[in-house]
Amino acid sequence: MTNLNLSSNELGSKLIGSSWNRSRYIVQTRLSPDNGKYFMPCLDNPRFESVFKFTIHEIPADSHVQYTNTSLVVAQESHREPLSDGRIAIRYVPSPQISMYQVGFHHSLFSNIRAASKYTNDTIVIWAPTQDIKSCYYLLNFGQSIIDMLHEYSTINRTLVTGPINIVGIPANVHGYEIASWNLLTNNVIRILYKPEFISVKQLDEMKFELTQQLCRIWLSSPGEPARTRWKEEWFKEGVASYLAYYFLSQYDGASQHLLHRTLSQYGLEMKHSAMLHDLHHTTPPLVSFNKELAVNIPWRYKELVTMKTASLLWMVENWLGSEKFHQALIKYINSRRGMYISLEDFMASLDHDTVECSHQFFNGSTASRILNSWFHHSGYPVINVQVLRRGNVDIVQLKQAIYRISPDDKRI
Template identity: 50%
Template sequence: MISRAFVLLFLFSLANASFVIEEECLNYTVYPVQYELTIIPYITEFSPFFDCQISINVIANAPGVRMIELDAKDLEINFSSIYVMKGNIDIVSRSRPYEYDVKNGKLYIYLAEPLIPYNKNSKINQSYHIKLVYRKKVTEKDEGIFLVKYLDENQQSKYLFTTRLTPNKAKYFFPCFDNPRFEAVFKFRVYVVAKNNVWQYTNTSIVIANEHRKVVNVPKDVIIDYSPSPQVTLNQVGFHYSRFTNILTSSKNDIFMVWAPGYTIHHYNFILMYGQKLMDLIHDYSGVERPILNGPIHLIAVPSDRIDGYEVTSWNLLTNRAHRIAHQEEYTSIKQLETMTFELAQQFCRIWLGNPGEPQRTRWREEWFKEGVATYLAYYFLAQYNNGVSHINHRQPLGSYGLDMKFRAMAVDSHRFTPPLANFNTSLAAEIPVRYKELVTMKTASILWMMENWIGSEKFHNALVKYINSRRGKYISLQDFTEAMDRDTIECTHRFSNGSRLLARWPRRAAPPLVLLRVLRDRPLNAIQLTQRRFSFTADHRQNTDFLIPISYIVQNNEDCINCYQPRFTIGSQSYTFGENLNNGWIILNRNASGYYRVNYDETTWKLIAKTLEENHEAIDELNRAQIVNDVFALYVAGDISLPLAMEILNYLDKEHNAVVWKAAISGFDLLKTEENGCNMTRHLYKEWQEFMKRKIAPTYNKLSNSHDYNTRLSRSSVVNFACFLKYQPCIQNLKYMYEQYRRGNMRLDPDFREAIYYMLLQDNSYFGANRLNDFEEDDRRRAEHRLKEENRFIMKTPVGVPRPMPIIMSTTTESTTLIASPIMTHQAGSSSTLIPSLFIAVPPLLFALR
C-alpha cells in the first residue's frame, strides 16, 4: 500500500508540478492527492440517505502543519471514525481531536505531531490518509447532491440521487478541500442495495470514471468498483444513482449513451441521433482518428427544475433537465429544439477542446477563451447540421448564427459597467458569473467570426484545427493561439496586418467600437473618413478607442470600386481616409456583417441607404440589411441619430419578409427598453415605436408560410411572438381562437405559438385552465412571465413624457393625413397603404399551423 502511495505521489508531482507552482493563491497548507469513497445509498420516500466511508490521501505544502481544515456541510460525521494515518499510526491529537463548525461547514482535525512537508526527492513516507465515516440525508432541497422525484409508467413515485457541484458545493456531498484550484484523483466504490420491501431498488450507478468490476456479496448487494479517475477539480466530480435505462450509439471510437426512465426513453431518440451526427461532424472536422473522449459519454435526463443547462466542466457525466433534451412532437417547440441542439453542440465542443479524460491532458490558460471557441464551433457545427452538410468540402458559413451571437454579445457588452474579457483571465469557467456568461461565450465567438472573415474561412478553419490537434497534452493560451494562426495563415505577399495584432486589443477593451463614417462628396474621387470611439447608450464613456478594426465595405455603384470583394484594410486609433468613386451612391461598411462593431454614417449616406431599402431592399445583402436594422435601433437608443431618421431608414420593413432581418429587428427593438439611454425615452415615445413596428410586422405576419421545415418554423414562431408582444390585433384574435379551441378539446396547442399564447393570457390575467402544465409548457410560461415582468418594470421606470406633435402634410385629399395619424395602418404616408380592421376574427393565417 505504501509503495503504491509513493508511485501515486511521484506521478502526481510529474503531472502537476507546473500547475502547483502557477497557483500561488492556494489557501490550504494541505493538498489532496486522491479521494477514495465507498458509497452505500438507501432511497426511500421518507428518509433517503447514503452512508460513506472516505479516505483522502494528502501531502503537506508547508512546515509546522498541526491542523487539517476540511469543508463539510450538512453531513452527519461519525467523529469516532476520524483518523489521520501516517503509515499505520494515527496522529490525531488525543487531547483535542477535532472541532466541527456546523454553521460554516468546517471540520478541524488537530494533530499530535506536525505534518512533514512534501519533497519529491525525499525517500521517507510523506503521504497521509484522512479517514472518516459519515451519513448524508438527501432531500429535494439539498445543495450539491439532491433527491429528485418523478413518476414511473404506473404513476408511482420514484426517486434518484444526482449531483451538481458547481460552484463550491462538493462539501455538501463529501468532506473535502473545497478549493476550485485543487485537483485530485477520485476512486469510487458504490453499493447497489439488494431488492427489499424498505428501499427503492435501483440499477443505475454512474460516476466520473469507467466501471472496473462488479461483485455480489452475501446480502446480494451489487458492489461496483470504478477505475481511478483522471485528476479533476471538485466541480468536475459527478455521481448519479437511479433506476434508469439507456439507449446508445457510437461514432468511430466514441460511445454516446442517454439515460432516462424506461417508459420515456423513446423521447430521447432525437438527441441520441443528433449526438451521433455531431460526433461525426467533429471527427470529420478534426481530420484525425482520435476519439472525442476515452470511454462513453453519459447524458442523463434529470426530471428536476433544479437543473438548467449543462455544467461547463463536465466531460463524461452530463446532466440536463429532462425536457431540455427530450423531443416530443406534440410538446417541443422549435425554440426549445434550437436551444437543445445548441447546448449539446457547445458541450461536445468543450469536451473535444480538452477534458480530463484525455491520455494527455490539454489545459487552457484562459478558460473564457475556451468557452468562446466552444461556442463558435457549436454554431459552426449547428450551421452544418441544419443545412445538411456532411463534409468539410461543402462548408456552410455561419451567416445568421454569426449575427445572432454578435447581437447577443453586444446587448450585454454595451452597458457601462460590463468588464473586458481579459478580466476573466484567471477565472475558472465554472466561476464566471451568470450575468457574464453570454459576454464571455458570445463576444469571444463573435471576435473569432470576425477573424475568420478577415483571414479567409478556409485558411482560418485549417489553421484552427491544426493548432488544436498540435496542442494535445499541452497548454493553450490566447497569445500562443494567435501566434500559431499567424504562422499558418499569413503569406509573405500579404499586405495587411496579422491575426495576432488584430486580436490582441479586443480582450483588453470593454464595449463594441462605433465606426463613424463621413463621405466628402465635393470631389470626383470621394474621400471617405473613418474614425472610431466606444459605443455607449449614454453620453458617458464615449472615449476614443484603439481597436484594430478590419474594414470591409460595399458600394452602391460598384463599376469603379477599387477594393470590393477582397480583403480591405484595418483602422486603429487614428482617423483613416481613403478614396472611392461612389457615383452619388452609398457605401456600407462591414460586408457580411462579421465585424464586431457598429457603424454610424453621415446623414446623406443614411438617406441614400434608406432610399435603396425602400425601392429595392434586396439590392443589399440580407446580412447587411440585418446589421443596418439592428444598428439603427442601437444608434437611436444611444441618441446618435434622430427619431425621424431612424424611422425613415426602417420604414421599408413592411416590404421585408426575410427571417434573418426580422430577427435582427426584434433584438434591436428590445434595445428600446435600455434603462440608461441617450434618446430620452418616454412612455409616449415607446408607444409610438410600438405602433410603428406594429404596422411594419403586419405584412410579414399576414404572409406567414405553412411550411414545417426547421427554418420556417423558427422564423414563424419569432414573428408571432413579436406580433403578440406588440398587441397586433389579428395575431391576438388568432391566438385567442387557438386557445379557445384547445380548451374545448377540438385541437391541440401548437408548441411553436405556446409562448405567445401564454404571454397574451398573462397580460389579460386570463385563466390558464385546470390542467397542470407539463415541463415544456411551464418553460414557455416562465419565459412569457419574465418578458411581461420586464416590460412592466420598464414602463414603470420610464417617464410619461408628452406626445410628439404630428407632422403637418399639405394634401388635396383627406386620406393622406389620415394615413399619418392612424395607428393601425400597414404603411406610412407616401406609400401604397391599406387599412387593417381593428378586429380581425378570421382564423387565417395561423390555423394552418395547428397540426
C-alpha cells in the same frame, strides 16, 4: 487517491416511505466549485485535483425498497464483488486526476439508448425514464452526427474520452450541461426529450446548441483525456466552443437539407447582436478581465458576453482570413497542443504564423493578433462614422471612431 464508498442503504433510504412522490426517482450529484467542498469537506480548493475511486454497495432485494438499475460515475466499472451480508460491491477503476466539482454519480430507475461513432469507439448514451426514452432518439441521432462531424473536422482518429458519454435527464430546473463534465452530462429532462407536439422551434434550437457546445468543449479538452489538454484562459475556451457549435450546426442543417437551414453568417449575426446586447453598459469589463477565473465561476450576467462576444470575434476573423485558411490554422493548433497548455497569446501567435498569406489582407498590414487584442482588451463596440467628401472628380472617405456604449443617463455616446 481519494476513496468514495457509497452505500445503497444510505441512498436507498431516500427512496423509502409512503410520502415518497413517484416522480422523484433519482439520486444525483451536480457539484459546483463553491459547493463541492461540502461533499467532501477536506477538499475545499476548487482548483485542487485528485484521483477518485468509487465503490457502490447494493443491498439485497427487498419488497419495501425501490431499486435502481442505473449507476454512473466519472470512471468505468471494474468488477462486482458479492459480500457476506448479501450486498454487492460495485468497484470502479480510479478516475482521472480531476477537481472535486467534476466528481459525479447518478443512481436511478432509468432506461437507456445508445449510438456509436462510425470513426472511433466513442459512444453516446442517453438515460431517461422508461416511458420517455422513445423521445430521446432525436437527440441521440443528432449527438452521434455531431461527434462524427468533430472527427471529420479534426482530421485525426482520436476518441473524445475514454468510455461512453452519458447524458442524463433529471427533473430539476437546470439550464444547460455542466461546463466541466465530460462523460456524465446532466440537463433538465425537458431539454433532452423531443416531442414535436409540445416543443417549439426555439426550444429545439436550444437543445441542439447546448449539446453541440458541450461536445465541442469535450473535443477542445476534457479531464478524461489520457493526456490532459489545459486552457489557461477558460473564458476563451468557452468562446471557441460556442463558435464551433454554431459552425457545426450550420454544417448539420446544410447536410440534412433542413427546411430552416441557417448559414454560419446568420448564426454570426445572432452571436454579434447577443454580444452587443450584453456589452452596452459602460461598466461591462473587457474579456481579459476574466483571465484568472474558472469558466464555471464567471458571473451569470457575463456568461453570454464571454461566449457570444468571443465567438463573434472569431467569426469576424474567419471572414477576414477566409474560412478554409482560418479552420486549417485552428485545427492545426488544437491538434499540436494535445496534452499541453493552450493560451490566448500562443493561439494568436500561431494564427498569425499560419495565415500570413491570407486571401483577404488586413488593412495597413495588421495581423489577426493585433485585431483580436484590441477587442479582447477593451469593452464595448467601436462605432465608425463614415463621411464622404467630394472634391471635383475625387471622393474622399473620412472615418471617425467612437465607443458604442450606454452612459448613466441612458444616452448612447
